Amino acid sequence: xxxxxxxxxxxxxxxxxxxxxxxxxxxxxxxxxxxxxxxxxxxxxxxxxxxxxxxxxxxxxxxxxxxxxxxxxxxxxxxxxxxxxxxxxxxxxxxxxxxxxxxxxxxxxxxxxxxxxxxxxxxxxxxxxxxxxxxxxxxxxxxxxxxxxxxxxxxxxxxxxxxxxxxxxxxxxxxxxxxxxxxxxxxxxxxxxxxxxxxxxxxxxxx
Numbered sequence: 001x002x003x004x005x006x007x008x009x010x011x012x013x014x015x016x017x018x019x020x021x022x023x024x025x026x027x028x029x030x031x032x033x034x035x036x037x038x039x040x041x042x043x044x045x046x047x048x049x050x051x052x053x054x055x056x057x058x059x060x061x062x063x064x065x066x067x068x069x070x071x072x073x074x075x076x077x078x079x080x081x082x083x084x085x086x087x088x089x090x091x092x093x094x095x096x097x098x099x100x101x102x103x104x105x106x107x108x109x110x111x112x113x114x115x116x117x118x119x120x121x122x123x124x125x126x127x128x129x130x131x132x133x134x135x136x137x138x139x140x141x142x143x144x145x146x147x148x149x150x151x152x153x154x155x156x157x158x159x160x161x162x163x164x165x166x167x168x169x170x171x172x173x174x175x176x177x178x179x180x181x182x183x184x185x186x187x188x189x190x191x192x193x194x195x196x197x198x199x200x201x202x203x204x205x206x207x
Contacts, residue, residue: 008152009152009153009197010150010151010152010153010155010194010195010196010197011153011154011155011196011197011199012147012150012154012155012156012157012191012196012197012198012199013039013040013126013154013155013156013157013198013199013200013201013204014037014038014039014040014156014157014159014182014198015038015039015040015041015042015066015092015094015156015157015158015159015201016028016029016032016033016038016040016041016042016159016160016161017041017042017068017094017096017158017159017160018042018044018068018096018160019041019042019043019044019050019053019065019068020043020044020045020047020049020050020052020053020054020068021044021047021049021166021168021169022047022049022162022166022168023049023052024162024163024164024165024166024175025049025160025161025162025163025166025175026049026052026053026056027162027163027164028161028162028163028164028175028176028178028179029041029053029161030056030059030060030063031161031163031179031183032159032161032178032179032182032183033060033062033063034060035183036161036179036182036183036184036187036188037182037187037188037191037198038063038159038161038182039062039063039064039198039199039200039201040063040064040065040066040091040092040200040201040202041063041064041065041066042065042066042067042068042092042094043065043066043067043068043082043085043086043090044068044070044096045067045068045078045081045082045085046070046072046073046078046081050085051085054085054086057086062200063200064091064092064200064201064202064203065086065090065091066090066091066092066093066094066119066201067079067082067090067092067093067094068094068095068096069093069094069095069096069099069100069106069110070095070096070099071096071099071103071106075106075109075110075113076113079113079117089117089119090117090119091119091200091201091202091204092119092120092121092122092201092204093110093113093114093117093119093120093121093122094121094122094158095110095122098122098123098130100121100122101122101123111124119201119204120201120204122156122158123156125204126154126155126156126204127151127153127154127155127156128155128156128158129146129150129155129156129157129158130158131146132146132157132158132159132178133158133160133171134174135174135177138174138177138178138181139177139181140181140184140186140187143157143181143182143187143190144186144187144190147187147190147191147194147196148190148194150194150196154199154204159178159182160174160175160178161175161176161178161179161182162175162176162178162179163176163179164176
C-alpha cells in the first residue's frame with residue numbers, strides 16, 4: 001500500500017498496459033516513457049513479444065514493471081515466468097481488461113498474490129483513473145483536465161500506447177493517439193503547473 005500522503009499532496013502513476021503484446025506496443029510504451037509521462041508498465045508474459053520487451057528493459061531503468069495477468073494460465077505460473085524473465089518480482093499487479101474486477105474467482109486469486117508479494121493490485125490500495133480511454137477521451141486537453149482534477153493522495157492513470165498498428169487489438173488506432181498525447185509537452189507542463197508529483201510503482205511504500 002502507499003504511504004499516507006499528507007495534506008493535499010498529489011502523486012500520479014501513469015501505467016502503460018500490454019507491454020509484450022506486440023512490437024509496436026513495446027515501442028510505444030518505451031517511447032511514452034522516454035519522451036512522455038509513462039512511469040510504469042505491465043508485462044504480458046504469455047505473449048510472443050514479451051521476451052523482446054524484457055531484452056530492452058535495461059535501457060529504461062526508471063520504468064517500473066509489473067505483471068499484467070491474463071486468464072488461461074495459472075496466475076502463479078505467470079508470476080514464475082515473470083521472475084524467470086526479469087529476475088525479480090513485479091512492482092505491481094493488474095489484469096487484462098480488468099478481469100480481476102469482473103471475475104470473483106480470478107479477483108480473489110489476484111488479491112492473494114498481491115498480498116503475498118506486498119505490491120499494489122489495480123484499483124485496490126491506489127485509486128485507479130480509468131477515463132483516459134476511448135476515441136473521445138484521449139486528447140491532450142482531456143488528459144490535462146484529468147490531471148488538474150486529481151484528488152489528494154495517489155492515483156494511477158492507465159494507458160495503452162503503441163507506435164504503430166496493433167491488428168490483434170480492437171483498440172488499435174487509439175493506441176497511436178494515446179502515444180502522441182502522452183508525449184505532448186502541454187501534458188508535462190500541466191504536471192508542473194499543478195504540482196502533481198509523477199511517480200512509479202517502485203516508489204509505493206508498503207504499509
